Amino acid sequence: xxxxxxxxITLTGxxxxxxxxxGACSSVxxxxxxxxxxxxxxxxxxxxxxxxSATPAPVAxxxxxxxxxAAQKIIGDLTAARCAATxxxxxxxxxxxxxxxxxxxxxxxxxxxxxxxxxxxxxxxxLGRDQGGRWSIYLWxxxxxxxxxxxxxxxxxxxxDGATVYSSTNPSSSKVATLDDGATVNSEQxxxxxxxxxxxxxxxxxxxxxxxxxxDPSGWVYxxxxxxxxxxSLHDSLETR
Numbered sequence: 090x091x092x093x094x095x096x097x098i099t100l101t102g103x104x105x106x107x108x109x110x111x112g113a114c115s116s117v118x119x120x121x122x123x124x125x126x127x128x129x130x131x132x133x134x135x136x137x138x139x140x141x142s143a144t145p146a147p148v149a150x151x152x153x154x155x156x157x158x159a160a161q162k163i164i165g166d167l168t169a170a171r172c173a174a175t176x177x178x179x180x181x182x183x184x185x186x187x188x189x190x191x192x193x194x195x196x197x198x199x200x201x202x203x204x205x206x207x208x209x210x211x212x213x214x215x216l217g218r219d220q221g222g223r224w225s226i227y228l229w230x231x232x233x234x235x236x237x238x239x240x241x242x243x244x245x246x247x248x249x250d251g252a253t254v255y256s257s258t259n260p261s262s263s264k265v266a267t268l269d270d271g272a273t274v275n276s277e278q279x280x281x282x283x284x285x286x287x288x289x290x291x292x293x294x295x296x297x298x299x300x301x302x303x304x305d306p307s308g309w310v311y312x313x314x315x316x317x318x319x320x321x322s323l324h325d326s327l328e329t330r
Contacts, residue, residue, distance in 0.1 A: 156200035156216055157188050159224035163214070164204060167289055183207040186214075197239035198279035200224060213237075217281030217299050220258070225284035227297040234324040236301065236317040240277040243301065245270055245314060246321035248330055252314035258282065258300040265308035270321060278302035279312075 164186040172181035187203040194201060200216040215237050217227035228235055236243050245252045245268045254265040258280055268274065278301070285297030300309040316324040 152195035152218070153200075155222070156195050156218070156224045160186055160200065160202050160214065160216055161188070163216075163226065167287060170289060181207070194238050197277060198281070199227070199237060199239055201237050214287075217279055217284075217297055219281045219299075225281060225297065226287065227279075227281055227285055227299065229285055229287045229294040229296070232323075232327070233296075234316045234318055234327055235296070235312065236276060236279075236315060238317075239279060240275060240304075241317060242273055243276045244316045244319060244321065244324075245272040245274065245310070246316045246324040246328075247314045248325065252310050254303060254306050254308035254310055256308055258309050260311070266306040268306075268310070273319075274306075275304045276301040276310075276315065277304055280309075 164184045168181075168184045172183070183206065185205050185207075187205070198218045200218075202214045202216070203211065204214050205211045212229065212231050213233075214226065215228035215233075215235075216224045218224050228237065234246075247270050249270055251267055251269045251272075253267050256263045256265055279299055280302075281297055281299040283298040286295040288294045299312045301312055301315045302309050313328060318324065
């Protein structure tokens with residue numbers, strides 16, 4: 090009896106120890122892991138949210154997609170503004186974007202788009218990419234001296250004073266070289282620093298400003314002194330000091 094009773098007592102003690110250990114493990118797991126809270130949040134979320142999370146909306150993954158999306162938004166917003174301002178009984182001059190821009194240029198910081206209007210006119214909108222990767226208007230109109238396709242051979246036009254090549258897009262950075270007017274150099278990259286504006290939001294279409302990167306000498310030149318033409322005549326007729 091004593092041995093059997095002792096055996097029963099031993100079993101009871103082991104079971105108690107096992108239950109205690111399981112309870113302790115469960116308590117530590119719940120306190121250390123945020124999983125219960127996370128599951129509750131997901132379970133409480135609306136079904137539409139869960140579905141959206143399971144299938145993310147497509148995003149712009151390339152320079153071409155980002156530039157085209159920005160161009161479409163700009164043209165859409167301008168058309169909406171034009172139509173909203175149209176006098177009752179008037180005709181809305183709808184703008185239409187041709188999204189088939191030269192794809193190679195997007196990776197070099199420029200996007201060239203043709204735009205037509207229902208009134209019969211047409212023009213070019215060139216977007217530039219800033220340091221943060223955002224695309225905004227660089228040029229707008231039908232006549233430019235600026236380089237709109239890169240890489241390209243460009244001409245320095247500084248109203249007789251030439252242009253300074255800097256080590257970065259900051260004019261306070263170190264000077265790499267000074268190039269004379271008429272010097273021909275190669276540019277392969279553009280960065281927009283000041284956005285332009287179409288004539289709907291300014292008295293006249295205002296061009297943006299930025300920097301062209303040169304390959305030799307390697308550095309950055311302010312866009313105001315870079316022309317896509319072989320001489321500076323068009324630059325000097327369109328630009329001001």
